[in-house]
Amino acid sequence: IPLTNLQARDIASVLHPYTPIHKLGEMGPLVIERGEGVYVYDTQGKPYIEGMSGLWCAGLGFGDEEMVEAATAQLRSLPYYHLFGAKGTESAIELAEKLKEIAPMPISKVFFTSSGSEANDTQVKLAWYMNNALGRPDKKKIISRMKAYHGVTVMSASLTGLPYNHMGWDLPVDRVLHTDCPHYYRFGAEGESEAEFVARIVGSLRDLIEREGPDTIAAMIAEPVMGAGGVIVPPAGYYPAIQEVLDEHDIILIDDEVINGFGRTGNWWGCQTLGMKPTTISAAKQLTAAYAPLGAVMVPEDIYQAYVDHSAKIGTFGHGFTYGGHPLGCALGVKAIEIYQRRDILGHVRKLAPVFEKRMRKLADHPLVGEARYCGLVGGVELVADKATRRSFDAKSGVGAQCARFCEAHGAILRGIGDTIALCPPMIITESELEELFDRLEKALDDCEAWVSTQGLR
Numbered sequence: 001i002p003l004t005n006l007q008a009r010d011i012a013s014v015l016h017p018y019t020p021i022h023k024l025g026e027m028g029p030l031v032i033e034r035g036e037g038v039y040v041y042d043t044q045g046k047p048y049i050e051g052m053s054g055l056w057c058a059g060l061g062f063g064d065e066e067m068v069e070a071a072t073a074q075l076r077s078l079p080y081y082h083l084f085g086a087k088g089t090e091s092a093i094e095l096a097e098k099l100k101e102i103a104p105m106p107i108s109k110v111f112f113t114s115s116g117s118e119a120n121d122t123q124v125k126l127a128w129y130m131n132n133a134l135g136r137p138d139k140k141k142i143i144s145r146m147k148a149y150h151g152v153t154v155m156s157a158s159l160t161g162l163p164y165n166h167m168g169w170d171l172p173v174d175r176v177l178h179t180d181c182p183h184y185y186r187f188g189a190e191g192e193s194e195a196e197f198v199a200r201i202v203g204s205l206r207d208l209i210e211r212e213g214p215d216t217i218a219a220m221i222a223e224p225v226m227g228a229g230g231v232i233v234p235p236a237g238y239y240p241a242i243q244e245v246l247d248e249h250d251i252i253l254i255d256d257e258v259i260n261g262f263g264r265t266g267n268w269w270g271c272q273t274l275g276m277k278p279t280t281i282s283a284a285k286q287l288t289a290a291y292a293p294l295g296a297v298m299v300p301e302d303i304y305q306a307y308v309d310h311s312a313k314i315g316t317f318g319h320g321f322t323y324g325g326h327p328l329g330c331a332l333g334v335k336a337i338e339i340y341q342r343r344d345i346l347g348h349v350r351k352l353a354p355v356f357e358k359r360m361r362k363l364a365d366h367p368l369v370g371e372a373r374y375c376g377l378v379g380g381v382e383l384v385a386d387k388a389t390r391r392s393f394d395a396k397s398g399v400g401a402q403c404a405r406f407c408e409a410h411g412a413i414l415r416g417i418g419d420t421i422a423l424c425p426p427m428i429i430t431e432s433e434l435e436e437l438f439d440r441l442e443k444a445l446d447d448c449e450a451w452v453s454t455q456g457l458r
Ligand code: PLP
Pocket: 055, 114, 115, 116, 117, 118, 120, 149, 150, 151, 152, 223, 227, 228, 256, 257, 258, 259, 284, 285
C-alpha cells in the first residue's frame, strides 16, 4: 500500500519512541486524526477501539466535553505559572488537596512533575535527600524488580528491569539493584506451589538485602500490578511478605501507581487492591485522564519533615521542573478526579470487571494463549509456542507485534509487549463496547494462529 502524504512526512521528520525504527519505512506509521469516546480514527476515517487507553492513560476516553471546558477555562485565566520560590496557583493547591483526600494513607505534601518518569526520578532523589537529612549518607541503593517499568530518564530507566531500556544505553546506573519478578506462570519452578514461589522470591529479596547490607539500601520501588512489564499480577500474599522484610530493615516502599492509580484495578489505588502498604506514591497518566501531562509524588509528614530539616541545613530544597504542576495539568487533574467521583467510574470498573474476567478466561482456551491475566480493567494475554510446556516463541519471531497488527486490521488498538498482548481500555467503556473489543481480539488471535502455522514458528 503506498504511503499517504502524512505517513511520508512522519517518516521524514519524526523519531518514534519504542519503535523498531530500522523497519519504520516498511510498516508505515498509523496516523491518528481524532478521537471520540473509546474510538480513535485514522486519517482514512477508519475507527479503532482504543483498547489500551493510548498508553494506559486515557481513562475517560476521547473528546470529553467537561474536560475540554475545564482546559479552556484554565488556559483563559492562567495558561502558565510555576511553583518555584514559594509561588502558588489555585489549580495546584486544589489538586494537592484532592490527592490528599483520596490517598490510601495520610499524605502531607504533593510534589508535581510533568510525567511518571520524572515522578520516579524525584522519588529516588527524595529518598537520598531524606537519608542525607537523617545522617545516613550510605543508605542510598534502590531495589526494583526484573521486568518492572518505571520510566525512561537515566534513573527511572535504571529502575526499569527490561532489557531494551538498558541495552545500548549503558544502564542501569550504580545504586540500583533488581530482585525477582513475581510472575508465577513464568518464573515458578517445576512443581512449586504459588505459596512456595512467594516464599522463595521473598527469601531471595531478604538475601539480597543482607548481602548488600541493609544500611546501604534506601528504598524498594514496586508497581502493584506490573503493567508495561507484561501485566503481571503478583500472587496473593506477595506484598505483605515483601513489606515485612522491608520494615525489618528500615527500607521505604515507593508505590508506582502511574498505571494502577485512579480506578484501573477497581479501587482508587492498585495498592488497595493488591494489599500493599506504601510509604510514598508516584502518580501520572490517569491523574489527568491524559488530557494534559502531569505527574505527582505524594509524601507523608515524617518524611516531609526530614526534607525541611535538610533544607534548613543546606539553604533550599533544590529540585523542581519548569512544567511540574502546570496549571493546565492541575486543572485537568482536579476535573478528572471530580468526574471519577461524580460519574462513579470506580463503580463502573468494578461492574465491568467480571465481564472482562469472563472474556479473559475464554481467551485462555485459545491454542495460542499460554496465560490470560487480569485485574480490574487491565489484562495481558501471553502468546506461547507450546501451551503444554509454556515454551515461548523465539524472541526474534515478533509474534506479539504481528498479533497487534492483526488487531489493528480488525479495528482494535492493543499493544504487543514482547509476546503479551496488553489490554487497558478506557474506564468509561460500555459493556457492549468491551465485548466488541474482545470479539476483535479473538479474530486477531485466529489470524495470528494461522500466520504462526504458515511461518512455521513452532
Ligand atoms: N511508571 C509506570 C508504571 C509506567 O507505566 C510508566 C509509563 O508507562 C512510567 C512510570 C513512566 O511514565 P512517563 O512515560 O509519563 O514518563
